[in-house]
Amino acid sequence: MENFVNQSPSKRLCISDVLTSPRKKIKVEYGEEMTEEEDEDAVLAEFSHPVPWQKIEAEGLDLDYALLFSKEEADHLFKKLEEEVMYSTGEEAKVQVFGKVYNIPRRQATYGDAGLSYTYSGMKHLACTWTPTLEYIRDAVTKTTGHTFNFVLVNRYKDGQDHIGEHRDDEKELDPLCPIASVSLGAARDFVCRHRDARGKQSCRQIEPVKLKLAHGSLLLMNQPTNTFWYHSLPVRKKVLLPRINLTFRRILLNK
Ligand SMILES: O=C(O)CCC(=O)C(=O)O
DSSP: OOOBTTSOHHHHTTOTTTBSOTTTEEEOGGGOEEEHHHHHHHHHHHOSSOOOOEEEEETTEEEEEEEOSOHHHHHHHHHHHHHHOOOOOGGGGEEEETTEEEEOSSEEEEEESTTOEEEETTEEEEOEEOOHHHHHHHHHHHHHHSOOOSEEEEEEESSTTOOEEEEOOOOTTBOTTSOEEEEEEESOEEEEEEEGGGOSTTOOSOOOOEEEEEOTTEEEEEOTTHHHHEEEEEOOOTTOOSOEEEEEEEOBOTTO
16 A cells, blocks of 8 residues: 555654654644643543644645544434435536536535535536534534634545546635635545646656545645645545545635
8 A cells, every 4th residue: 555644553653754743743723732741631621522633744735634523423424414415416516627518426515604606617606505414514623623614515425436536726715714624424535635746747846645545534624825736636446335425614705
């Protein structure tokens, strides 16, 4: 298996250029950090879901990764989302790439505050009203990170054939001060980040991709300026037979 930065506790520590003491740090609200030894009790008192964070850094890349929900809670949330989320059909289930329109290789839905919309890959997506489970997860992410979100993009991958190609979430209507918070439920999937200067045949630099396995119940924060310099994708994995739901909570700027 390749260099996955969160593959196993023993492997984590080998990749010292992208990780900073993953087991020693707990991230607290508004980005401060303190050691477990120093103030574990205060952290446990403050958050309903105490989460050990891993910081993953590379040139222009800044990610935080943690397990947010226990297996039991994640199982329950997955089941509730399967009941509640209504996925897009028709034109909204298509994507435009270099002027050509394709069916997306997964299912998608957009939820958020009243009146919000988000345009990506050439299609405008209106927000449906938050469901109770999406609100619950959004509030758990806010409680843990200190950031508020007014929109979520839901991606459902029926199995490892479903995927998302390399892209950046760099639309101008996204608030640059707010990270994109990605919650994963269901089958663990590989998540690959590639620097914009190290992509394809025209690549002008050799920069190693950063690869993570996004676990059931996990939370990944894509902090600034990650989406300026790095593309991300969820590649096809034929051996994955189970479904996965991913929620990317975002803050959309009003009047953009
Ligand atoms: O499913 C994932 O983990 C990735 C989703 C994604 O790339 C996006 O919502 O922009």
